[in-house]
Amino acid sequence: MTGVLEITDLRKTYRSRRRGRRQALDGFSMSVEPGQVHGFLGPNGSGKTTTLRILLGLVAADSGEMTVLGERLPDALPQVIGRVGALVESPQFFPNFTGRQTLSLLATAGGVPARRVDDVLELVGLADRAGDRVKGYSLGMRQRLAVASTLLKQPQVLILDEPANGLDPSGIRQMRELMRSLAGAGMTIVLSSHILGEVQQLCDSVTIIAAGRRVVSGTVAQVLAANTADALRVRLAREELPGAAALLTAAGAVVNSYHDHLVVTGITTPEWITRTLAERQMYVSELTPLPVDLESVFLQLTGDPATASTTEVSQ
Ligand SMILES: Nc1ncnc2c1ncn2[C@@H]1O[C@H](COP(=O)(O)OP(=O)(O)OP(=O)(O)O)[C@@H](O)[C@H]1O
Numbered sequence: 001m002t003g004v005l006e007i008t009d010l011r012k013t014y015r016s017r018r019r020g021r022r023q024a025l026d027g028f029s030m031s032v033e034p035g036q037v038h039g040f041l042g043p044n045g046s047g048k049t050t051t052l053r054i055l056l057g058l059v060a061a062d063s064g065e066m067t068v069l070g071e072r073l074p075d076a077l078p079q080v081i082g083r084v085g086a087l088v089e090s091p092q093f094f095p096n097f098t099g100r101q102t103l104s105l106l107a108t109a110g111g112v113p114a115r116r117v118d119d120v121l122e123l124v125g126l127a128d129r130a131g132d133r134v135k136g137y138s139l140g141m142r143q144r145l146a147v148a149s150t151l152l153k154q155p156q157v158l159i160l161d162e163p164a165n166g167l168d169p170s171g172i173r174q175m176r177e178l179m180r181s182l183a184g185a186g187m188t189i190v191l192s193s194h195i196l197g198e199v200q201q202l203c204d205s206v207t208i209i210a211a212g213r214r215v216v217s218g219t220v221a222q223v224l225a226a227n228t229a230d231a232l233r234v235r236l237a238r239e240e241l242p243g244a245a246a247l248l249t250a251a252g253a254v255v256n257s258y259h260d261h262l263v264v265t266g267i268t269t270p271e272w273i274t275r276t277l278a279e280r281q282m283y284v285s286e287l288t289p290l291p292v293d294l295e296s297v298f299l300q301l302t303g304d305p306a307t308a309s310t311t312e313v314s315q
Contacts, residue, residue, distance in 0.1 A: 004157055004188045005032040005055075010064030012050055012212075024050040025061070026212035032190055032205070037183045039203035039220075040192040041294075043302050047212040048192045052088050052161055057081075069156060085150030086159040095135035099126050099145050102134060103152065112152045120148040124178055140171025144178060151182075158182065160191040164198060176202050200294040210302040220294065227297040232270055235261045235286035236277070244282050251276055263290065 012025040024047045032038045042048050053059040055066060057077045066073040071080040093102050103117045121127045124144040129137070137145065143163060150158060163179075164172045172195065179202055183189055193199050199206065200220060207217040216223055236244055238260060245255045245262055253273070254266040267273060270287050277284055290296075 003031040004034045006067045008065045011062045030207045036204040037189045039199035039206040042209035046209045083156045085155035088161045091146050093134045098131050100130040106149050120151045124148040140167045158189045196295040215301045231263050231265045231290040233288045240282050
């Protein structure tokens with residue numbers, strides 16, 4: 001075990017009288033190298049939050065091994081927790097406190113020197129608004145205040161569950177810049193997210209989980225390269241799409257139909273498509289290789305229907 005964070009064969013089953021037995025983690029493993037921004041991705045209910053809660057000692061695993069910064073968890077949690085910042089549940093702030101008062105209170109409670117408050121306000125870009133009450137903050141500012149609260153103790157590892165959830169594009173960009181500057185300063189960041197385009201832009205490496213098991217992990221470039229599907233977008237007159245889809249499918253291609261085009265995979269020679277359709281007097285108006293992105297890889301590997309509709313719209 002060499003990474004900053006190592007998880008091996010983690011298992012967890014929830015048992016409740018009302019909901020019965022639910023296996024949240026089924027032999028899940030994950031590894032994060034130092035100084036990386038690591039995206040932890042999976043469909044709803046795949047086990048992300050359970051993993052993060054187990055790491056932080058909020059829930060007990062049934063079995064498996066975990067280390068953070070070389071310390072074995074959960075036994076060494078008291079030794080390591082001071083070096084780990086985490087945001088797994090949205091923190092509640094007093095609305096009438098200012099940002100600075102909020103952090104000062106947390107610094108005092110955590111035995112952190114008061115001068116650190118201004119440092120973290122600067123780091124998260126809230127120094128100018130530190131004297132304003134939290135109730136006047138945007139959601140993005142509150143999220144950055146929450147991240148600031150985890151930075152007070154100068155952690156080496158930051159664990160964030162959906163840090164960009166609910167943010168508008170400018171809030172997402174500010175959060176991305178914050179993550180980049182923290183990683184640039186040497187921090188290792190693990191973040192779960194559903195915003196796959198954002199993860200692709202921000203993260204160095206990813207782990208994708210589905211049904212409590214790891215389905216893929218590696219650098220973003222490796223994951224994309226290993227899952228390139230050679231997909232081609234084929235456009236024809238709309239009324240010809242159903243006939244063309246049937247013809248290409250019968251000839252051995254894998255075809256997905258969209259309202260104004262087809263996506264064809266499993267074919268390495270685009271000329272074959274043009275010829276096969278032209279022989280039936282169907283003429284292609286566009287034939288374009290589709291760039292593979294993390295969203296399509298995620299969909300392909302997890303079969304997540306929630307993401308499928310997003311993929312369809314964006315093609
Ligand atoms: N306290 C609990 N009691 C019973 N079942 C639970 C509990 N917490 C989670 N589960 C179940 O465990 C599975 C994994 O849930 P988890 O919250 O870890 O997934 P997730 O990947 O974080 O999902 P989301 O993206 O929706 O937050 C789900 O089937 C969920 O219903």
